[in-house]
Amino acid sequence: DVKVTQSSRYLVKRTGEKVFLECVQDMDHENMFWYRQDPGLGLRLIYFSYDVKMKEKGDIPEGYSVSREKKERFSLILESASTNQTSMYLCASSLRQGRNTEAFFGQGTRLTVV
Amino acid sequence: AQKITQTQPGMFVQEKEAVTLDCTYDTSDPSYGLFWYKQPSSGEMIFLIYQGSYDQQNATEGRYSLNFQKARKSANLVISASQLGDSAMYFCAMREQYNFNKFYFGSGTKLNVKP
Numbered sequence: 506d507v508k509v510t511q512s513s514r515y516l517v518k519r520t521g522e523k524v525f526l527e528c529v530q531d532m533d534h535e536n537m538f539w540y541r542q543d544p545g546l547g548l549r550l551i552y553f554s555y556d557v558k559m560k561e562k563g564d565i566p567e568g569y570s571v572s573r574e575k576k577e578r579f580s581l582i583l584e585s586a587s588t589n590q591t592s593m594y595l596c597a598s599s600l601r602q603g604r605n606t607e608a609f610f611g612q613g614t615r616l617t618v619v
Numbered sequence: 620a621q622k623i624t625q626t627q628p629g630m631f632v633q634e635k636e637a638v639t640l641d642c643t644y645d646t647s648d649p650s651y652g653l654f655w656y657k658q659p660s661s662g663e664m665i666f667l668i669y670q671g672s673y674d675q676q677n678a679t680e681g682r683y684s685l686n687f688q689k690a691r692k693s694a695n696l697v698i699s700a701s702q703l704g705d706s707a708m709y710f711c712a713m714r715e716q717y718n719f720n721k722f723y724f725g726s727g728t729k730l731n732v733k734p
Contacts, residue, residue: 536720545628547710547726555719595664601720607654608712608722610664 508532511596511611518618524583526614528596535601537579538608539563539571542593551594554579555601586618621645623711623725631731632701639686640696640728642711650716653694655685658708658727667709670694698730706732 512527536555540548550563552571560571572580583590594614600606624643632638655667670678670685678685686695698705711725
């Protein structure tokens with residue numbers, strides 16, 4: 506059974522804290538994604554990685570960074586958490602090549618910054 | 620510009636009736652894929668159906684079909700014989716081949732199926 510696993514389902518952090526959200530996939534996928542999901546705004550791409558150590562900014566990268574040291578793991582870092590980063594965060598992975606290459610999602614992390 | 624546009628924030632449908640969820644997209648890549656996902660209240664993202672830009676026929680998967688109109692850049696999802704379990708958020712997504720197969724999602728449509 507294919508899997509994308511996010512390290513936490515729920516997180517509560519304080520303003521100014523450094524926050525790490527971890528994502529691991531077991532499908533040997535090249536592509537990994539971090540999305541933020543807010544009501545009425547859908548899924549917005551924060552960062553994208555197409556290979557180890559390679560990353561590209563998405564639509565809303567401000568206040569976030571990422572790390573991909575190993576193919577299976579993609580971390581999202583909030584350098585100094587703020588209340589406007591309270592949201593649902595979804596990690597996904599997919600093959601880089603191929604026709605019907607759907608994205609597989611983790612269960613999501615609901616982050617609350619207080 | 621928005622890559623994916625879903626103009627229906629919420630929709631209601633009577634059980635056993637068909638419903639169409641709208642999606643339009645914007646790309647200059649000749650090779651792309653279009654996807655629909657379902658997100659129930661539990662939060663998981665469930666892949667429903669795929670349509671490739673070069674596919675001649677509309678995709679179908681059980682009660683789901685995709686009404687693909689390439690010239691109009693639309694990829695509407697049709698759910699036939701709606702069931703109560705179809706109540707969920709539905710997201711349209713696009714992947715562009717020239718862009719490392721990066722996925723873009725729309726804002727979603729909340730479907731409520733009434734008994």
